[in-house]
Amino acid sequence: xxxxxxxxxxxxxxxxxxxxxxxxxxxxxxxxxxxxxxxxxxxxxxxxxxxxxxxxxxxxxxxxxxxxxxxxxxxxxxxxxxxxxxxxxxxxxxxxxxxxxxxxxxxxxxxxxxxxxxxxxxxxxxxxxxxxxxxxxxxxxxxxxxxxxxxxxxxxxxxxxxxxxxxxxxxxxxxxxxxxxxxxxxxxxxxxxxxxxxxxxxxxxxxxxxxxxxxxxxxxxxxxxxxxxxxxxxxxxxxxxxxxxxxxxxxxxxxxxxxxxxxxxxxxxxxxxxxxxxxxxxxxxxxxxxxxxxxxxxxxxxxxxxxxxxxxxxxxxxxxxxxxxxxxxxxxxxxxxxxxxxxxxxxxxxxxxxxxxxxxxxxxxxxxxxxxxxxxxxx
Ligand SMILES: *Cc1c(COP(=O)(O)O)cnc(C)c1O
Numbered sequence: 001x002x003x004x005x006x007x008x009x010x011x012x013x014x015x016x017x018x019x020x021x022x023x024x025x026x027x028x029x030x031x032x033x034x035x036x037x038x039x040x041x042x043x044x045x046x047x048x049x050x051x052x053x054x055x056x057x058x059x060x061x062x063x064x065x066x067x068x069x070x071x072x073x074x075x076x077x078x079x080x081x082x083x084x085x086x087x088x089x090x091x092x093x094x095x096x097x098x099x100x101x102x103x104x105x106x107x108x109x110x111x112x113x114x115x116x117x118x119x120x121x122x123x124x125x126x127x128x129x130x131x132x133x134x135x136x137x138x139x140x141x142x143x144x145x146x147x148x149x150x151x152x153x154x155x156x157x158x159x160x161x162x163x164x165x166x167x168x169x170x171x172x173x174x175x176x177x178x179x180x181x182x183x184x185x186x187x188x189x190x191x192x193x194x195x196x197x198x199x200x201x202x203x204x205x206x207x208x209x210x211x212x213x214x215x216x217x218x219x220x221x222x223x224x225x226x227x228x229x230x231x232x233x234x235x236x237x238x239x240x241x242x243x244x245x246x247x248x249x250x251x252x253x254x255x256x257x258x259x260x261x262x263x264x265x266x267x268x269x270x271x272x273x274x275x276x277x278x279x280x281x282x283x284x285x286x287x288x289x290x291x292x293x294x295x296x297x298x299x300x301x302x303x304x305x306x307x308x309x310x311x312x313x314x315x316x317x318x319x320x321x322x323x324x325x326x327x328x329x330x331x332x333x334x335x336x337x338x339x340x341x342x343x344x345x346x347x348x349x350x351x352x353x354x355x356x357x358x359x360x361x362x363x364x365x366x367x368x369x370x371x372x373x374x375x376x377x378x379x
Contacts, residue, residue, distance in 0.1 A: 004317030005363055008183045009356040011250070011257055019245040026241075031210070032218040034241035038248050039193070045161065045251065048171040048195045050202030053244060054209055057157050057179030057192035059237035061089035064153045064175040064194060065125070067204045070095050074124040079110045080328040081343045082129040086155050087327045095124070099328045101340040102131075105279040105297040108346055109136040115144060125151040128173070132323070133185075133290035134282040135164035138172050145173075153177065158292035160185050161258055165287070170195050180243070185257070185290050186250040188243040209237040260357035261291040267361055268294055268353070271368035277375045294355040295323050296371075298379070303348035305378050310351055312374040318367055321352040 023034055035053045042051040054060050070076060072094040078087050080099040090097040100114035108131050115126060126145055128136040145152045152173030156162075159169040160178055170176025175198075180191030196202050210216055212234030215225040239247075272280060279297040282289075298306055310320050326347040328338045353367055 003319035005319065005354050005367060007319040007321050007352065007354045009358060010182065010187055011253060011357060015249045016246050019249045020242055023242050023245040028218070029242050030240045031216060031238045032241045034244035034248065035239050038244040041248060041251055042193055046168045046171055046195060049197045050195065050199065052194045052202060052205045052209060053239035054192040054194060055237045055239055056181065056190050057177050058085040058089060059235070060177035060192040060194040061085060061155065062092045063205050063208050063237060064177055065089055065093045065095065066208055067201050068125060068151050068174065070124045073122065075120060075122040076125045076127060077115055077118055077123060078127040079129050080326045080340050081108055081131070081324055081346055082155065082327060083324060084327050084330065086127055086129055099338055099340055101342050102346065104342060105346060106281055106283065108281050109134065112137050112140050112144065115141065119148055123150050125153055127153045127155055129155040130159040130162060130169045132281065132295060133159045133162040133292045134285055135162065135169055135287065138164050142172065157184060159290050161254060162290045163288045171197065174198065175201060180247055185292055186247060186254060188246045188250065191239055191243045191247060207232050208234045210234060211236060257357040258290055261355060264355055264359050264364060265291050265294060267364040268368065271365065272296065277379050291355060293323055293352050295350050295352045297346055297350045301349040306349050306351060308378050309374045312377065313370055316370045318370055319354060322347065322350060323352050
């Protein structure tokens with residue numbers, strides 16, 4: 001079925017087309033000057049020292065853990081209310097993910113109390129995920145991590161240019177990871193970026209993204225080097241210049257797009273804030289946000305009623321989603337010991353409504369009217 005109002009709309013025009021054409025005509029399409037340019041611009045916009053472009057964010061999370069020497073026997077605290085890659089990456093380095101519940105429906109980010117309850121002397125890192133572009137309790141988490149001598153990795157896939165007390169998300173912990181998958185705030189098809197203020201970490205990530213090789217083929221093609229050594233067991237997690245050229249255009253559009261999203265969110269809040277049947281996460285936040293998604297949580301609901309409401313909205317042409325099915329409930333992670341009641345409630349009782357810069361006031365009005373009539377019917 002095709003929806004009249006999709007969940008997300010790609011923010012592409014002739015500028016992305018021209019950038020790709022230009023790259024193809026330059027005859028250099030793999031990792032090269034456009035990746036370097038994209039990285040420089042990303043660092044500048046986020047006010048961070050080092051940015052490393054990568055094939056995707058899953059690779060960024062993997063390399064983050066590898067660069068911090070996290071391995072077998074180590075534990076990594078992580079949310080279950082996230083995309084599976086957040087946790088799968090821990091398994092790639094043979095470490096053990098330890099699931100933490102989120103705080104509440106109004107703050108569905110990793111709970112500090114859970115972090116404190118689940119830390120052990122094997123804990124080496126915490127992966128935080130800034131849900132929907134809204135920050136985790138970073139002051140408290142960073143203080144606790146420092147006291148406990150553990151790393152903080154930020155899964156900032158939802159949060160490019162989102163802020164926490166004036167600083168950009170992804171730049172607060174040891175390493176920040178971003179995704180440029182099609183439906184993210186910055187879209188390059190596939191793509192990712194790892195950011196850090198630590199020079200040694202950045203150097204190690206650059207080695208690991210390209211087989212542990214000491215030079216890249218672009219440098220060799222320019223005659224800067226003819227030989228290379230392999231000094232670490234690396235991977236091929238490189239971005240290419242075609243994607244980087246799209247990323248550069250997307251990055252230029254991002255600030256303007258986020259202002260439009262802020263307006264869309266305001267519109268939603270004006271229609272929905274007074275409803276007693278729902279909780280709107282982060283309703284009281286004032287920090288600038290990327291507003292990657294617009295989820296709502298149904299109060300006193302069941303999964304069955306939620307699904308009925310989603311079907312009802314789909315029948316009116318409105319696409320919705322769920323962020324997220326709990327990772328700990330997927331077959332490969334199932335284990336009776338997990339106790340994550342808030343995460344499970346949100347997974348079963350939330351609906352993500354459409355949000356993108358070009359979503360009109362009329363469309364928001366229609367979505368909210370449809371939601372309200374659905375609530376009247378099923379709640
Ligand atoms: C999209 C996403 C990822 C994975 O990013 P890829 O670039 O597709 O590998 C990881 N974590 C979160 C929270 C995401 O939204």
